[in-house]
Amino acid sequence: MTITRFAPSPTGELHLGHAHSALFAFAAAKAAGGRFLLRIEDIDRTRCRPEFTQGIFTDLGWLGLDWERPVRVQSEHFDEYRAALDRLEGMGLLYPCFCTRKDIAREVEGAGHAPHGPDGPLYPGHCRHLSVAERRERREAGQAFALRLDVAAAAARVGPLAWHDRAQGEQTAQPELFGDVVLARKDIPASYHLAVTVDDALQGVTLVTRGQDLFEATHVHRLLQALLGLPVPGYLHHRLLTDPSGRRYAKRDRSLTLRALREAGRTPDEVRSLAGF
Numbered sequence: 001m002t003i004t005r006f007a008p009s010p011t012g013e014l015h016l017g018h019a020h021s022a023l024f025a026f027a028a029a030k031a032a033g034g035r036f037l038l039r040i041e042d043i044d045r046t047r048c049r050p051e052f053t054q055g056i057f058t059d060l061g062w063l064g065l066d067w068e069r070p071v072r073v074q075s076e077h078f079d080e081y082r083a084a085l086d087r088l089e090g091m092g093l094l095y096p097c098f099c100t101r102k103d104i105a106r107e108v109e110g111a112g113h114a115p116h117g118p119d120g121p122l123y124p125g126h127c128r129h130l131s132v133a134e135r136r137e138r139r140e141a142g143q144a145f146a147l148r149l150d151v152a153a154a155a156a157r158v159g160p161l162a163w164h165d166r167a168q169g170e171q172t173a174q175p176e177l178f179g180d181v182v183l184a185r186k187d188i189p190a191s192y193h194l195a196v197t198v199d200d201a202l203q204g205v206t207l208v209t210r211g212q213d214l215f216e217a218t219h220v221h222r223l224l225q226a227l228l229g230l231p232v233p234g235y236l237h238h239r240l241l242t243d244p245s246g247r248r249y250a251k252r253d254r255s256l257t258l259r260a261l262r263e264a265g266r267t268p269d270e271v272r273s274l275a276g277f
Contacts, residue, residue: 002034003206006060006067007196009041010052013257014059017211017249019275020241025209026065027277028236037203038067043074043081043195044188059258063268072203074195081190084198084228085147085183093154093227094183096135096145097127118216122179123148148180151223158226163218166207166236175223177216197221201230209236213248241276 004025008018029036040056042048053073060067088094104123128150130138139145154175161173175181183194190198200208208218215237225232240248249256261271 001206002029002032003037003204004029004034004209005037005039005200005203005205007039007041007199008056009044009047010049010056011044011047012052013055013259015249015257016261016271016275017241019059019063019258019271020277021209021211021238022060022065023063023272023275023277024238028207028209034206036065036067037205038071039199039203040071040073041192041195043078043190043192045075046187048075055259059262062258062262063272072199074190074199077199078189080198080202081184081195084194084224085190087228088149088154088183089147091157091227093150093157094147095128095130095150095180096139097123097148097180097182098138098143098145099123099126118177125180128180144186146182146186147184149183151175151178151180154223154227158223161222161226163222163232164234165215165218166234168215168237171218173219173222175219178220181220193217193220194224197224197228197230200233201225201228205233207234207236209238211240212237213240 006022006025008014008022014022026036028034038056038060040053042053085094103126104121127135127145127148163171163173165171181191181193183191185191199205218235218237222232224230242248243256258271261274266274
């Protein structure tokens with residue numbers, strides 16, 4: 001059975017780009033006689049707000065979407081992400097990174113032509129080479145750190161991997177494009193990469209639909225699936241909705257939030273049309 005999901009973060013109001021993604025996932029499920037799920041991705045407790053969560057329910061209901069209950073809320077499942085981190089740590093694939101963003105920027109600048117990935121310059125790997133004793137000493141001293149995945153060691157452990165995108169075909173996984181990704185921070189107990197991979201598996205999602213901007217992230221997710229023994233869903237990355245000037249919609253476009261359009265008198269049919277449906 002086809003099971004899709006729409007997984008917004010309640011850090012602002014939904015806009016037309018969100019509407020396109022939600023309607024895309026909903027349509028994919030219904031066309032296959034499948035199930036459509038809603039998930040609230042609120043792991044970043046410093047930016048997420050309950051009124052935005054309620055706004056998501058209101059906006060999607062107004063658009064005519066229906067989803068299964070209960071809704072999975074990430075902040076209620078930190079123990080499951082912790083269990084995944086513990087497994088990876090037990091494999092010797094995580095290391096604490098004590099570098100601040102300024103430290104990393106300084107190292108990258110000093111390196112000259114530092115390698116870049118989809119999200120910018122790759123982490124130079126300074127803390128990967130710290131001794132066990134130094135790591136322990138810094139942690140016991142209370143120094144803040146993030147947990148990074150040793151991608152080279154992880155990839156060597158599982159060997160070559162692939163994943164399938166329904167629109168773009170078979171893809172060879174290249175997690176090294178992102179370098180040693182952060183999987184947890186002091187203030188955020190699980191990164192997007194870890195949480196979404198665990199969530200999709202636990203919810204039984206069989207088709208991940210999302211924007212083309214997240215295409216490369218799938219390389220990391222495929223690696224995590226292999227390491228954690230999780231099922232591999234199919235993928236379908238859709239185009240990004242843009243405004244007439246060609247700029248993609250973002251939460252900064254307050255005049256084009258679904259609430260603003262609704263309050264301006266737009267009907268659900270009109271907004272679905274604006275969102276490409």
